[in-house]
Amino acid sequence: xxxxxxxxxxxxxxxxxxxxxxxxxxxxxxxxxxxxxxxxxxxxxxxxxxxxxxxxxxxxxxxxxxxxxxxxxxxxxxxxxxxxxxxxxxxxxxxxxxxxxxxxxxxxxxxxxxxxxxxxxxxxxxxxxxxxxxxxxxxxxxxxxxxxxxxxxxxxxxxxxxxxxxxxxxxxxxxxxxxxxxxxxxxxxxxxxxxxxxxxxxxxxxxxxxxxxxxxxxxxxxxxxxxxxxxxxxxxxxxxxxxxxxxxxxxxxxxxxxxxxxxxxxxxxxxxxxxxxxxxxxxxxxxxxxxxxxxxxxxxxxxxxxxxxxxxxxxxxxxxxxxxxxxxxxxxxxxxxxxxxxxxxxxxxxxxxxxxxxxxxxxxxxxxxxxxxxxxxxxxxxxxxxxxxxxxxxxxxx
Amino acid sequence: xxxxxxxxxxxxxxxxxxxxxxxxxxxxxxxxxxxxxxxxxxxxxxxxxxxxxxxxxxxxxxxxxxxxxxxxxxxxxxxxxxxxxxxxxxxxxxxxxxxxxxxxxxxxxxxxxxxxxxxxxxxxxxxxxxxxxxxxxxxxxxxxxxxxxxxxxxxxxxxxxxxxxxxxxxxxxxxxxxxxxxxxxxxxxxxxxxxxxxxxxxxxxxxxxxxxxxxxxxxxxxxxxxxxxxxxxxxxxxxxxxxxxxxxxxxxxxxxxxxxxxxxxxxxxxxxxxxxxxxxxxxxxxxxxxxxxxxxxxxxxxxxx
Numbered sequence: 001x002x003x004x005x006x007x008x009x010x011x012x013x014x015x016x017x018x019x020x021x022x023x024x025x026x027x028x029x030x031x032x033x034x035x036x037x038x039x040x041x042x043x044x045x046x047x048x049x050x051x052x053x054x055x056x057x058x059x060x061x062x063x064x065x066x067x068x069x070x071x072x073x074x075x076x077x078x079x080x081x082x083x084x085x086x087x088x089x090x091x092x093x094x095x096x097x098x099x100x101x102x103x104x105x106x107x108x109x110x111x112x113x114x115x116x117x118x119x120x121x122x123x124x125x126x127x128x129x130x131x132x133x134x135x136x137x138x139x140x141x142x143x144x145x146x147x148x149x150x151x152x153x154x155x156x157x158x159x160x161x162x163x164x165x166x167x168x169x170x171x172x173x174x175x176x177x178x179x180x181x182x183x184x185x186x187x188x189x190x191x192x193x194x195x196x197x198x199x200x201x202x203x204x205x206x207x208x209x210x211x212x213x214x215x216x217x218x219x220x221x222x223x224x225x226x227x228x229x230x231x232x233x234x235x236x237x238x239x240x241x242x243x244x245x246x247x248x249x250x251x252x253x254x255x256x257x258x259x260x261x262x263x264x265x266x267x268x269x270x271x272x273x274x275x276x277x278x279x280x281x282x283x284x285x286x287x288x289x290x291x292x293x294x295x296x297x298x299x300x301x302x303x304x305x306x307x308x309x310x311x312x313x314x315x316x317x318x319x320x321x322x323x324x325x326x327x328x329x330x331x332x333x334x335x336x337x338x339x340x341x342x343x344x345x346x347x348x349x350x351x352x353x354x355x356x357x358x359x360x361x362x363x364x365x366x367x368x369x370x371x372x373x374x375x376x377x378x379x380x381x382x383x384x385x386x387x388x389x390x391x392x393x394x395x396x397x398x
Numbered sequence: 399x400x401x402x403x404x405x406x407x408x409x410x411x412x413x414x415x416x417x418x419x420x421x422x423x424x425x426x427x428x429x430x431x432x433x434x435x436x437x438x439x440x441x442x443x444x445x446x447x448x449x450x451x452x453x454x455x456x457x458x459x460x461x462x463x464x465x466x467x468x469x470x471x472x473x474x475x476x477x478x479x480x481x482x483x484x485x486x487x488x489x490x491x492x493x494x495x496x497x498x499x500x501x502x503x504x505x506x507x508x509x510x511x512x513x514x515x516x517x518x519x520x521x522x523x524x525x526x527x528x529x530x531x532x533x534x535x536x537x538x539x540x541x542x543x544x545x546x547x548x549x550x551x552x553x554x555x556x557x558x559x560x561x562x563x564x565x566x567x568x569x570x571x572x573x574x575x576x577x578x579x580x581x582x583x584x585x586x587x588x589x590x591x592x593x594x595x596x597x598x599x600x601x602x603x604x605x606x607x608x609x610x611x612x613x614x615x616x617x618x619x620x621x622x623x624x625x626x627x628x629x630x631x632x633x634x635x636x637x638x639x640x641x642x643x644x645x646x647x648x649x650x651x652x653x654x655x656x657x658x659x660x661x662x663x664x665x666x667x668x669x670x671x672x673x674x675x676x677x678x679x680x681x682x683x684x685x686x687x688x689x690x691x692x693x694x695x696x697x698x699x700x701x702x703x
Contacts, residue, residue: 036516038628040524195673222673226632228622229417231410232664233672239403252526255624263536263549264406283528286623 026069030089032100037076049329075106082106086113097336104128105197111162120349124165124328128201132374160374161349165328167379173205175381186244188218194249195222202248234260250275255284271295277324288390297381308364331363406546407668413552415660416559420614421637422652424607430647431603437507440634441514446615447625449476465532476612484608518627528624563653645696
């Protein structure tokens with residue numbers, strides 16, 4: 001009997017160990033994303049950004065003397081795995097907050113885990129609208145409540161612990177559609193996607209906005225992620241005589257698609273979203289000559305903000321070019337740290353979120369402000385164009 | 399229907415099918431001799447994509463100007479290294495399991511496949527890699543406006559695919575090694591009693607299978623220009639499907655299955671819908687297997703009594 005009790009006590013102590021640790025000195029931040037698999041380059045961007053931010057904050061004395069510790073969580077852009085690493089981050093690692101995930105199809109299931117355990121998650125990269133628009137967590141009406149305490153907790157609950165450091169696809173699709181219709185003056189537009197939450201969501205946003213300006217895509221089709229041969233689809237696009245091809249998806253498919261278009265002599269403009277914002281797009285397309293002239297929507301280049309200049313230089317000194325979402329991830333760490341410092345709470349996602357919404361944060365990417373749903377108030381998408389050297393720059397600034 | 403669009407789709411399908419067939423002959427050969435599905439075959443293909451990049455850059459650094467010589471030497475280099483891999487994998491992961499449960503080597507193969515994938519990711523990085531286009535240009539049929547084309551690289555793929563299928567077939571049929579292979583396939587114990595070193599024959603089969611994966615890897619990589627550590631997965635699955643479709647164990651069957659699968663995918667995505675091309679291709683597989691359970695050219699298995 002005694003040993004049974006002893007074991008129970010021991011197991012209770014062991015089970016609570018992570019929580020004791022969390023209440024201790026360190027602040028643990030999970031960095032979740034595709035650290036392996038075909039999208040690992042993006043996972044690397046998230047990790048590099050968070051790593052440097054944590055290192056610099058720790059060198060400057062940490063958060064009120066507490067050091068930051070990062071935990072890498074690999075979802076490989078597989079939705080089921082995303083949910084299980086989210087559970088691991090929350091239960092085993094007892095994180096204070098999470099940065100990630102990357103693929104919207106992973107972020108959405110993982111976000112439900114963080115919501116249920118009230119952990120703050122800031123995604124630097126997931127642009128699908130459904131990340132912050134969860135049907136099960138609608139804004140509640142708290143005005144009828146009379147009990148002050150209940151009212152307060154109800155209002156607090158309306159600050160979503162799921163936030164982003166990036167824009168949304170319904171904004172991104174609109175920007176691209178406007179560009180295609182007014183600047184490129186394209187009439188016959190083929191819309192291709194990769195059948196994934198992010199890619200198809202972007203393609204849908206594009207199609208929806210084209211409709212409102214009176215254009216109907218000549219082709220709307222999906223390809224399969226992971227494949228390299230899209231020749232059949234290219235021939236089909238060619239037969240539609242499209243003058244612009246819009247692709248919703250990631251660089252590993254965008255590259256071969258683009259290369260095969262050019263090889264088959266199809267010269268239409270190629271436009272895509274922020275899923276191709278990586279130097280890997282160049283090698284995926286088989287060389288600089290193919291990416292030249294490709295258009296892409298992306299948030300205003302964080303590498304150009306004055307706040308970010310120093311950080312960019314530090315990155316370049318280590319031989320790493322802070323491309324794509326690196327600085328978004330850096331900014332997410334800054335936001336988490338600011339919220340923990342400011343709100344005085346280190347674990348409650350709603351309280352951290354409330355502080356962020358009310359105060360905003362100065363980050364390497366300029367000032368960030370959110371609405372209670374967790375979306376950025378200002379997230380201007382800008383059109384970029386790739387050049388023959390395999391670099392991208394804002395349109396009109398070449 | 400536009401004649402040129404149809405022509406182009408047929409070319410697309412044929413090329414895609416030839417790439418499936420090239421990988422599939424490796425699967426089917428190993429299966430034909432020792433009755434085991436070598437799921438690591440796709441990863442050997444992936445390794446050879448990296449070897450291509452290494453070979454091409456080293457050789458062009460040494461100043462090899464002619465693209466054809468470059469391709470030939472890269473092929474030899476990749477085949478040599480991957481055969482080594484094939485033999486080592488067989489020795490470490492499959493031979494100790496020979497004679498055990500049929501499922502054990504299968505699981506072991508999946509394990510090898512994961513190990514290779516992660517080993518390449520860790521040592522080479524997760525990034526997309528590219529190789530330069532070595533051979534430009536295409537054969538075009540038609541006028542300036544309307545034409546269909548096949549690039550020279552695609553011609554090479556189709557020709558090499560058929561030559562290697564025929565070559566392997568000849569080796570298995572007419573050489574001493576081939577005869578020994580068939581003997582081991584029919585009755586390993588009896589073959590050993592008659593003085594055939596079965597372990598050595600099986601190692602040779604794995605070396606040949608891996609060399610075939612290298613042929614596929616080099617040519618396909620040079621054609622599409624880009625690869626990462628994950629390319630072996632989808633290609634492996636598709637090639638395995640092609641091998642089953644054609645009748646696993648049959649070399650001409652692998653090629654036939656590959657071309658059929660490629661044509662089915664291309665024509666369906668070209669004229670119906672590319673969203674559902676895999677549904678169509680695998681539906682076709684199911685339909686064929688219902689009527690011919692051992693594939694198109696496979697021999698029905700007769701239970702020995």
